[in-house]
Amino acid sequence: NRLLITTGSLQAIHILARAFIDPGDRVLVENPSFIGALSAFRACQAELRAIPLRGDGMDMSLLAKELNSASPQPKFLYYAPNFHNPAGIIYSMEVKQQMIALLRGRNIPVIEDDVYSDIWFDEKDLPEMMNLKAMNPEGIDICFTGSFSKILGPGLRLGWMLVPEAIYRKCELIKQSIDACSPSLSQVLADKFIRSGEIYRYTARIREEYKNRGETMIATLEEHLPEYVTFERPRGGFYTWLQLPKGTDTTIILKRAIEKGVVFVTGKTFDPAGVQNDHMRVSFCNTDAATIRRGIPLIAQAIREIIEK
Incomplete structure (x- = not known):
């Protein structure tokens, strides 16, 4: 995996959209879903296929039906696992395991957009909040996106993606064509915040x-x-x-x-x-x-x- 710093996590989603989507391609998303991601996918002229949310995550029976349909294979699945925007839910471990089982062997990457996981209210939820990226399921490319905006301040516009090497190479070229690199000042501030340990005290x-x-x-x-x-x-x-x-x-x-x-x-x-x-x-x-x-x-x-x- 390679880490790519982006100008906010939304830019990471835009870059991944451009890397994967050709006009008319199917993309699997949640309903409801983050409006910024929907806009990024629409800008690439994707066909959005929505899977309804329940209290513990996507409806897995409807995801299975979509995956097994005769339609062309989707380019990726996009989801937000923790404290979902707007639904506020946490994906259960059971749903994530079912998602892995459904996706394994299909060569469908996952964009895992997790910008709120530092803002938990109760420690007992932490085990349930484990990301697919941390679970590292065999045979599934997980493209993880995160952000400093929710914990340091939205004005920093500083995010990242953690993606497999082959995907990183393409995303790096797209990133360079957009803005060459994210602001150094924001990166230096975030780096200092992390190395000093202040990020953990401040987040608490x-x-x-x-x-x-x-x-x-x-x-x-x-x-x-x-x-x-x-x-x-x-x-x-x-x-x-x-x-x-x-x-x-x-x-x-x-x-x-x-x-x-x-x-x-x-x-x-x-x-x-x-x-x-x-x-x-x-x-x-x-x-x-x-x-x-x-x-x-x-x-x-x-x-x-x-x-x-």
Whole structure:
């Protein structure tokens, strides 16, 4: 494996997309999925084939059906294993083992996008969070992407990919054609942060702050949301994914919420088909506990005013 430093993890995903995709190629993604990755794949004119998420990861029966279909073989599978954006879930070890079994022998690489795994709230989740890259399954090329943005600051725009040698050589050429190299200043800062050990002390501090915000979000949602709105309790990361009654148009609710001074991201933003809109993503990463306590009741009011009118 070779390490390639990139200008944010999103650039790593863009480079991998350009390395693998020709126009019209099939790519397997989650539904919902990270909008940045979807945009990168669309920019390369990929055909996105979506596998729905459950509470413990992709629906493996539907992944098997997709893999066994008569359609051309997909160029790769993209997934986010820990504290998924937007769904907030952790892939279970059982699902990851099933994924390995389904992919083995098919020559389908995996892009494993794991930028939130340092922001866990409970140590008991750590064994379940092991990456496919660390598991190193025989016969499957795992392209791992990571980022300093979530732990040091998004302004650094510093990420990386860890990929097999043959894939690295192609990605290196693409990287050089984009921006030659990522900013040296950001790399020197990150290097110093790691070598001094400060990265571990700092990450421990911000983990506690995000945990406090996440727990405040959970408590406030449980207190104010109508009973027909459900959500996955975040165990780390930045986001909570709310599920509203089937067929709800969260764009209408968003307009009402904006009138009240609060915002969220509508569900269809993360749907590879851009259609399903009965979910919403609320974030606690850049909002302190007091603001969360003021803002969530306003979102709950907007939901009730639209759905119960």
